[in-house]
Amino acid sequence: MKKNILGIFILLVAIFVITAMINPKFLNAYNMQNLIKWSSLYAVMSLGVAFVIITGGIDLSIGSVVGLVAVVLSICLKLEGMDPWSAIGITLALSLLIGFLHGVLITKAKVQPFVVTLCGLLVYRSMGRWLTDNQSIGPIPLEGDAGYANLEQIQGLDFVFSGKIAIGSFNLPTPAIFLFVLCIAAAIFLRRTIWGRYLFALGNNEEGTRYSGIDTDRMKILAYVLCSFFAGIAGILFAFELDSVQPAQTGEFYELYAIAAAVLGGCSLRGGEGTVLGVVIAAAVIRLIYNSINMVGISTHLEFGILGLVILLGVIGDEFLKKTVARKQAAQKA
Amino acid sequence: MKKNILGIFILLVAIFVITAMINPKFLNAYNMQNLIKWSSLYAVMSLGVAFVIITGGIDLSIGSVVGLVAVVLSICLKLEGMDPWSAIGITLALSLLIGFLHGVLITKAKVQPFVVTLCGLLVYRSMGRWLTDNQSIGPIPLEGDAGYANLEQIQGLDFVFSGKIAIGSFNLPTPAIFLFVLCIAAAIFLRRTIWGRYLFALGNNEEGTRYSGIDTDRMKILAYVLCSFFAGIAGILFAFELDSVQPAQTGEFYELYAIAAAVLGGCSLRGGEGTVLGVVIAAAVIRLIYNSINMVGISTHLEFGILGLVILLGVIGDEFLKKTVARKQAAQKA
Amino acid sequence: MGAVSSPYLEVKELRKSFPGVLALKGVSLSLAEGEVLALIGENGAGKSTLMKILAGVQPADEGDFQVKGEAVSFRSVNDAMDKGIALIHQELNLCGNLDLASNVFLGREPTRGGLIDEPTMRREARKYLDLVGLDLPVETIAGSLPIGKQQLVEIAKALSSNARVLIMDEPTSSLSQKETETLFGVVKDLREKGISVIYISHRLGEVIELADRVTVFRDGENAGDLAGDEINHNNMVKLMVGRDLSEFYDRKVHESGSIVLNVDQVCTPAFPASSLSLEVKSGEIVGIAGLVGAGRTELLQTIFGVTPALAGTIEICGELLALDNPRTAIKAGIALAPEDRKQHGLVLPMSVRENTSLPSLKRDANRGWLNDAAEAKVTNTAVKSMKIKTPTNEQIARFLSGGNQQKIVLGKWLAMKPKLLMLDEPTRGIDIGAKREIYKLMEKLAGEGMAILFVSSEMEEILGMADRAYVMHEGTIAGELDRDQLSEESIMHLATGNLVAA
Amino acid sequence: GGDGTSSQSDAPSFAYVTNGIDPFWDLCAAGVRIAEKEFGVSCEVLMPPKGVVDQKRMMEAMLAKGIDGVAVSPIDADNQTPFLNEVCQNTILITQDADAPKSDRLVYIGTNNYKAGRALGGLVKSAIPDGGEVMIFVGRLEQLNARQRRQGVIDELLERPMQDLDQVKFDSVDSVNLSAEGSKYVIVDTRTDNFDKAKAKSNAEDAMTKYKDLKCMVGLFAYNPPACIDAIKEANKLGQIKVCGFDEQDALLQAIQDGHAHGTISQQPWEYGYESIKMLKSIYEGEQPANKYFELPFLVVDKSNIKEFWEKKKKMAELGKQG
Ligand SMILES: Nc1ncnc2c1ncn2[C@@H]1O[C@H](COP(=O)(O)OP(=O)(O)OP(=O)(O)O)[C@@H](O)[C@H]1O
């Protein structure tokens, strides 16, 4: 397991050092804050999809869930003038419901995860557009909005979800705190509770796990619920971070980032493998690549390409590293 | 196998009849021609990805391959003034090369298909943008372009790939002929040659197939090559059909349409299952849905949502149909 | 013993059908406390199906099911566990990514404060692993163990559930002699403690040694019961197949010819440090004996090109071959009926026809076009000569019994007319009737001059079939035994690493 | 919804086809709705989600329905010309927002984006009269209007002469640190985000890291200025770095009102919708447009007129909602 993290960690450090050498401004506090912030936002989603990937499933709907959650939150807060905490509650409940629906369709109606969540991708995107008539909308009410009465409270929320906390001269973005808490929770859940154990078990051998008296269907549903829930939290974080939600665009393609980060971070799409730390580091690597491209001044046309190559080489390199280590161990034994 | 096609066929007829009842203009020849044309274009891609899905793999790069092929074709024809048939040859060779690369990475470097082709999705998109500086481009040269000298020949190509052939009062779009030929070829390949048999066998049990002395790696590479090749043909067809290529947009999301059609048409993502006819009908269903939405006058914000729901219900219904038939057969035997 | 007390567990007239198959046509079975009941029957008789019902894995269609006189119907494995019933499955069901302790306690992890109590779990797991004689650390990842050791983990897992009824579905099919003996000790121990055991096996010797009573199934129905002195080889066979099967190993002495296979100083990846050499002549049946994990499968796979050799040479009929994948091996005239029939031998979701013709498709094809006539001929020949019991050639292989599946594997290779046929545990999990047919076939092929190399963990089989045998121990050939040197003692001697041949 | 064909079969039915999905187009739809009522016609508003393909298929569907006229914003005018001509043969075709000058379309209704860009440049000048570093943010530069706007800004800041809309010469997309003698301004870079708002914001953040002396951010697409404002606010540089923008997202209008942004150029999208339908109706009734180009005026919005402008926009947004 530690070999996994080693590979991706080396990659992180390498890109970091190279960028810093090319453009020293990369290292200044403001840029680091931004890097931490964006990494945290994307890492939350990646962490969520890791649960699903560990069970051997996949979730393509994450981006659309992020978009829909951000839309619903904005409608509740801005247009409906709902009590802010209830609004948060409703949006999270929505994300839980979506995850539950995925899980039920996958386990009970026996539709493949790829298909269920692909349809989810289409449907939630459509819902978001339809609910807002495709108007951009933000969570923070302006004068004249029903939610304006709650402005102070909502600004409080805004600080909670997208503020910065000064630690000496360094301003720590609050999403990092969310990520930290979710990380710890996810790590404990996966490594120290029976449910986490069951997720790994069923990802490796579903039948065998079922024969051990474990309700594998329920565990799978749990994984999808957690995934959507994390996407929901990410949706709220994005809404407050961007202060503006474009129903047709917000979150588009994010599922690919999330899955890429999970895979690069050591989750196997065959199921049964994955670590929280690896996924978080991988999410940071992806954001770092974007930041580096801007800092170094490479044409944005090449962004995607560089990202794709790094992921591919990262995965191949990781495989290679693992094999070499295994071969060395075998040689030592023999 | 026939049950599979039955379900999707019923769906096709149902949507067809309902739309025709709501808006009789739906049935007019012009609309039918368009429907056939678009269905053919998308079906070519879906057919391609079916080869890969039958082996138990997946190809997420199709859309980007379509985009890149269209870009390269346009550059060769319009800007480079290349001999038109060589240009076609180069673009097809490019698509073959891409498929070969995927296959090799998957079989030799042992990277999962999802990862390889996800990286492909990013890289080819990026290449297309970079080659054109992200400017729109079309295959047909305008005055002042180097390719203008070949204009007549290129217009001939344009007719071949996106013309219409009058059959009585009906104008049959040429892509339909391409589809027809490819369909027959694919069906014969899958059902009447040993390689087709090998694809199904390895999709069901790769190890077992290898133990029977079949070069499964080579067969897998073949599947990816065919998939990219079909995507390449689709790219040419799209370039001539639209006369315009947006490097950042052309082909975006097409992999999802293609995969959705393959799945709706009875391919199992677990591998080893699939029919040419089912896939083609499913591709037509998806285009039909889009056409119906426009003909009936439903808000375009709902397009995605309706598509998602139909795919989901289609797949569930198909599963249900298959189960019912199996149960009835069992009851008859018992 | 439990003669007077009412049965602990009783089923009557139980029925179960699968799509297209009526697996149980109304079977009955009873089990007393502290009783070891053996359940035997041919492949597909419905033994595993009934056991899965008893363990709550799948529901019955209809019928009575009582535990301690109380009617029950299990909806999940947990329901069965609550009633003290645990099943060791015929197929392995460990999670390859978890360690041994986690596997033993999967679904029943001890917790403290909501979290898994690892120290307690490891301590407890140690106890049960010791019980089945597995002295590996509890932190070992299950997937890295050979099948036999995994089977022991499964048994430890079932024991740890403190069940009142323990069902073992062919537990010894991948165990070595020594491990089997340990298991017998465990079963006898359980009986002492008043725990009931249902024991399913195709090895009648084991049944005779262990069973208090025997229930026989045939085609999803009860074929009869045997108790005490009635339990002997002949009675059981009569009930199972409905007739006598005398002369089990119908051996003749073979004329051996030229050398077909010559393996010289070959190193396999599993044991890179040791090399082995052996040879097989035409018309000869050569056995490879050894304990589980001795590297026999690995050796056959290396000869077949699945896992290429690290060093050494392999010659077929005097021709030096670079065997780096099965294709070259097949071209050279080698065939392998692999140990893992479902994973490596067959494409389960495909038909009998498609499976049988898979290796010969290319040979018979005309520039890549399928040759229907040739394919049909290959299939028909195989079905007829192998006596494959299938409704049609289009039947899906998955729905056939183990014996018939094995016959398909043999049939597809015979169509290739190999010079060397390698069989890895050719009769594992196969009923007595089919077993006998496979032995006959081996005889016939050897008689026709084919070279046959087979691996078996069943002592009887080696003794009964081999003209000559190699015994392997930890990746090396510990010794070679001629026909007249073959005995249970001599084999065990070599297999346990005692290099002094008896 | 534009289910007009069945209910009022004798009234002419038109289609208003956009170049994508964007709130801008819903504001245009408001104008369409007003015109629908005023002129007694029905009109479907179609937003192709994924570029040229969807635009083509939607227009084909409209032709199949027997539509009486189409107003379209072509995505790739030059290359789409053959298809647009095909449409012309079957129905009335006008272009709006973006033109297809080589096609047979009857008229083009649009803003002069180059002029609008120059006006935006003017806003920048008034925002930072002492000159300094300016950076441009935009979704995509493959669109002609985006390039024209960008060029307008650059030309205005570098005191270059006015160019003709048809023959604008463009500076390379990748050019950095554009400056000119006699100008106090440097256009340090242009960054694109492919319509990803998160990317737009992080682009703005990265700009502040990279260019310490940045004085003004110019956002060319609707969501760009709000993204810039957000980033500036969080870097505690409100007021230090000015923002000038395009279009009329609420967040930008709020910022103008609060003094956090300097101003914006509005194309008054509702005018697009309204004028397009008005034009289609008059052509349908046999009138010939006087000129091939109908130039729509744009509006410079800053602190002085923000209140009334925002009121109007709110009204239009309400109207533009799809049934
Ligand atoms: N899930 C299933 N679906 C369809 N048929 C099944 C299924 N499970 C078992 N069968 C069929 O039911 C019959 C009984 O099978 P079962 O596994 O109980 O036999 P068995 O007596 O355990 O044989 P063996 O000795 O080979 O293990 C067989 O014909 C088998 O093919």
Ligand SMILES: Nc1ncnc2c1ncn2[C@@H]1O[C@H](COP(=O)(O)OP(=O)(O)OP(=O)(O)O)[C@@H](O)[C@H]1O
């Ligand atoms: N590909 C491999 N890589 C590493 N070790 C392996 C590999 N295949 C097998 N082994 C190990 O090599 C040893 C020999 O295994 P093998 O399966 O050949 O034994 P066997 O005598 O055939 O036993 P069995 O009766 O279980 O088949 C085992 O310890 C096994 O775990």
Ligand SMILES: [Mg+2]
């Ligand atoms: Mg069984």
Ligand SMILES: [Mg+2]
């Ligand atoms: Mg073996």
